[in-house]
Every structure is written in C-alpha cells, then in structure tokens.
Amino acid sequence: MAVNPRKAGSELIVTPGDEPEMPEGVFVSTMDSVFSWCRKHSLWPMPFATACCGIELMAVGASRFDIARFGAEVMRFSPRQCDLMIVAGRVAMKMMPVLQRIWLQMPEPKWCISMGACASTGGIFDTYAVVQGVDRFIPVDAYIPGCPPRPEQILRSLMDIQTKVQRRGTTFGNEGLPELRARERYVLARRDAPAGAGVADERGSEDRFGYRLPGGPARLGLEETR
Amino acid sequence: MSQAAVNVPSGAPADPRIDPAPGAADEAILAKLAAAVGEDAHRVVRFRDNLRILVAPGRLIEVLTALKEKAGCAFLAELGGTDYLQYPDPDRQGTGARFEVHYVLRDLETAGMVVVKAGVDDPDPVLPSAYSLWPGADWMEREVYDMFGIRFEGHPDLRRILMPEEFASFPLRKDYPLRGRGERHNFTKLTREES
Numbered sequence: 001m002a003v004n005p006r007k008a009g010s011e012l013i014v015t016p017g018d019e020p021e022m023p024e025g026v027f028v029s030t031m032d033s034v035f036s037w038c039r040k041h042s043l044w045p046m047p048f049a050t051a052c053c054g055i056e057l058m059a060v061g062a063s064r065f066d067i068a069r070f071g072a073e074v075m076r077f078s079p080r081q082c083d084l085m086i087v088a089g090r091v092a093m094k095m096m097p098v099l100q101r102i103w104l105q106m107p108e109p110k111w112c113i114s115m116g117a118c119a120s121t122g123g124i125f126d127t128y129a130v131v132q133g134v135d136r137f138i139p140v141d142a143y144i145p146g147c148p149p150r151p152e153q154i155l156r157s158l159m160d161i162q163t164k165v166q167r168r169g170t171t172f173g174n175e176g177l178p179e180l181r182a183r184e185r186y187v188l189a190r191r192d193a194p195a196g197a198g199v200a201d202e203r204g205s206e207d208r209f210g211y212r213l214p215g216g217p218a219r220l221g222l223e224e225t226r
Numbered sequence: 227m228s229q230a231a232v233n234v235p236s237g238a239p240a241d242p243r244i245d246p247a248p249g250a251a252d253e254a255i256l257a258k259l260a261a262a263v264g265e266d267a268h269r270v271v272r273f274r275d276n277l278r279i280l281v282a283p284g285r286l287i288e289v290l291t292a293l294k295e296k297a298g299c300a301f302l303a304e305l306g307g308t309d310y311l312q313y314p315d316p317d318r319q320g321t322g323a324r325f326e327v328h329y330v331l332r333d334l335e336t337a338g339m340v341v342v343k344a345g346v347d348d349p350d351p352v353l354p355s356a357y358s359l360w361p362g363a364d365w366m367e368r369e370v371y372d373m374f375g376i377r378f379e380g381h382p383d384l385r386r387i388l389m390p391e392e393f394a395s396f397p398l399r400k401d402y403p404l405r406g407r408g409e410r411h412n413f414t415k416l417t418r419e420e421s
C-alpha cells in the first residue's frame with residue numbers, strides 16, 4: 001500500500017498498489033453482493049400458518065409490529081411469488097407432503113424460517129401424527145423458539161435471515177450454510193429406508209409419570225437414533 | 227331379556243340428580259323394539275340415564291333396521307369405536323369383546339335416545355355396514371376403520387379418512403404406542419440442492 005500521491009491533502013486515503021484507482025464516488029462490489037443487498041430488503045414471505053403461531057404472525061404483519069419496516073410485508077399465498085417460507089405451527093404427518101410440495105414450488109433463491117416450538121421440534125405434540133421438526137424434511141435457515149414466539153422474535157429472525165442473505169446469497173441461488181449442508185448429506189445418505197423402519201426403542205420416558213401405556217414403548221425413526 | 231340393575235355402588239342410594247333413570251321415551255323405544263324383533267336378539271343394560279342395547283354382530287342390522295323403521299329412531303346421532311384391551315374394570319357391562327362399536331340413535335319426535343353396541347374381537351374385526359340405513363354413517367365408519375381397523379362389510383368406500391393412505395397401523399388401538407412406530411420420521415427429505 002502506498003499513500004495516494006494525487007490526494008496529498010488526505011493522508012488517510014490509501015490505494016492498494018496492485019489495484020486500479022477509483023474515481024471519487026465510485027465503489028466496487030460483487031454482483032452477488034448487490035443482488036443480495038436488494039433482495040434482503042424485499043423478502044416476500046409465504047405464511048405456512050397451520051396453527052396458533054399463525055395468529056402471532058398476523059400480529060407481526062399488522063401495524064403495531066409492522067413487518068413492513070423490514071421490507072417483508074408482502075405476504076403472498078401463492079408459493080410461486082415468494083422467497084421466504086415461514087412455517088408457523090405444527091405440521092401433521094398428512095400435511096408434510098403438502099409442505100414439501102409448496103417448498104418445491106417456490107422459486108430460487110429461497111429461505112425458510114421454522115417458527116415456534118411446534119414447527120421446530122414438534123413441541124408438546126409428541127404423538128404418532130405430528131412431525132417432530134420440519135427441518136427433518138425441508139431445509140431450514142432460522143429457528144424461532146417460543147410458544148408462541150413474541151413478534152419481536154420474529155422480527156429478529158427476519159433480521160438474521162437478512163444477514164444470511166447478504167452473506168451467503170448469490171445471484172442465482174442460495175447456497176445455505178456449510179454445516180447444514182453437511183447434515184443434509186448425512187440424512188440424504190440414509191433416507192431410502194422404508195417408512196416405519198424404526199431401529200431404536202423410545203427413550204423409555206413414556207412411563208416417567210408413573211404409568212405405563214398399554215401400547216408399550218414406541219419405536220423411533222432412523223433419524224432419531226443419533 | 228335379562229336386565230342388569232342400574233349401575234350404583236352397592237349400599238349407596240341412587241341419587242336421582244346424578245343417576246336419573248332412563249326416561250319414558252327411551253323405555254317406549256325398547257318396548258317397540260322388543261315387539262319388532264323379539265327378546266332374544268339383544269340384551270339391555272342401564273347405566274344412569276342411558277339405555278344400552280348390546281347386540282351380536284350377526285343381528286346388528288336387523289336390530290338397527292327395527293329401531294329405525296319400527297321404533298322411530300330415524301336419526302343416527304353418533305357412531306364410534308372403543309378398544310377395551312386391558313380395561314381395568316372387570317365388571318364392565320359390555321359385550322365382552324375387545325372392540326365395541328356404538329351407535330347412538332335418537333327419536334327426534336319424543337327425544338328418546340338409545341345406544342346400540344356391537345362387540346367384535348381380534349384378529350379380524352368385521353361388522354356389517356350401516357350405510358344402507360343411514361348414508362351419514364359413511365365417514366363415521368371410515369373413521370372407526372381408520373383408528374381401530376374394524377372393517378365394515380358393505381361400505382361403499384372403506385378408505386382411511388384421517389391418517390395418510392400409506393399409514394399401516396391403527397393408532398387408537400391400545401397396543402399402539404403413543405409416539406408411533408417410527409412412521410412420522412421417514413418421509414422423503416428435501417435437501418437444499420434438490421429444491
């Protein structure tokens with residue numbers, strides 16, 4: 001680095017020796033970065049609201065919390081016009097293929113927020129019919145804890161998504177986080193097991209309240225044996 | 227017709243506010259039913275203000291038809307199933323079978339009500355369908371089939387109604403674990419690359 005000889009008045013402006021000089025008022029960036037910058041301030045959410053969390057999501061859209069301040073106020077009910085899936089509420093087994101289909105219908109680049117205890121882990125609904133976390137079946141970028149989460153938490157996760165869009169977004173797609181991709185590869189390698197091919201007994205917690213269910217211990221899926 | 231006593235703990239007098247006797251309208255239904263099919267097709271059990279008619283599966287349709295056409299119970303208010311596996315009360319006044327399907331019938335003119343119960347047992351529980359009497363039994367029988375695996379012969383479209391088609395168990399059976407047998411975990415996983 002050398003001190004810029006033509007701008008002798010300011011000792012602070014320096015130019016890297018091996019890069020061409022910029023005229024004043026011009027700066028260099030990457031296309032990816034500019035696209036991401038535009039994109040992150042105009043996310044279009046797809047509200048997949050299946051339960052009570054959806055009500056909180058409506059509050060975020062209304063004037064008091066005002067998601068429009070973050071440029072994400074255009075909730076679309078057609079997945080083809082959206083780039084941010086918000087799974088708000090529990091997802092039943094029968095709903096899972098619908099969720100996956102809607103996710104596939106959204107054009108790239110796209111992101112996903114798993115909102116609330118139910119969408120992230122199944123919450124208190126630990127029964128045969130409820131999916132225990134949508135991240136087992138679709139990629140998720142941000143999780144929001146809470147039952148239901150406060151609207152501020154939803155706004156915070158939106159800001160996290162914005163950060164992520166700026167950091168990892170590319171012009172044509174969304175690369176995801178490396179650690180999530182590693183987990184996806186792990187799941188991918190063993191997903192062709194037949195339905196119901198549980199390989200481990202339940203944690204033995206069904207009788208933790210002093211009674212034993214007549215059905216005996218449940219079986220877990222491949223995914224929960226880790 | 228063997229009539230069991232009203233189900234009251236021995237020694238305690240029946241409190242009519244808690245244990246009202248079946249009303250006259252219900253008793254009238256019983257009398258008309260007995261006149262139509264005789265006394266040996268069914269057994270009557272009284273519990274509080276309920277009149278329960280226990281029937282063998284073979285005579286279920288006969289009794290239901292008589293109730294609908296002769297005894298005035300034209301309205302099928304409810305149809306459901308129960309699994310009595312490991313039921314703690316040995317004196318339960320039921321059919322003694324593992325599964326029971328109950329039909330709640332009402333007479334809309336006199337407000338009378340009776341509960342018809344039919345018991346079926348493992349390994350292949352089958353009952354005749356009530357669809358020909360009440361088309362409204364369609365979805366209710368499908369639900370009983372979905373949850374307990376009781377087949378209804380003569381049902382026009384006996385498919386699962388709540389659980390996914392590819393689900394292989396009957397979840398409300400008592401020997402099915404609450405958290406399932408791993409069915410909920412093994413859907414296809416979509417990865418970032420594929421979507």
Ligand code: SF4
Pocket residue numbers: 051052053054088089090115116117118119123146147148149
């Ligand atoms: S996390 Fe709580 S508020 Fe949200 S869907 Fe589940 S139960 Fe409802």
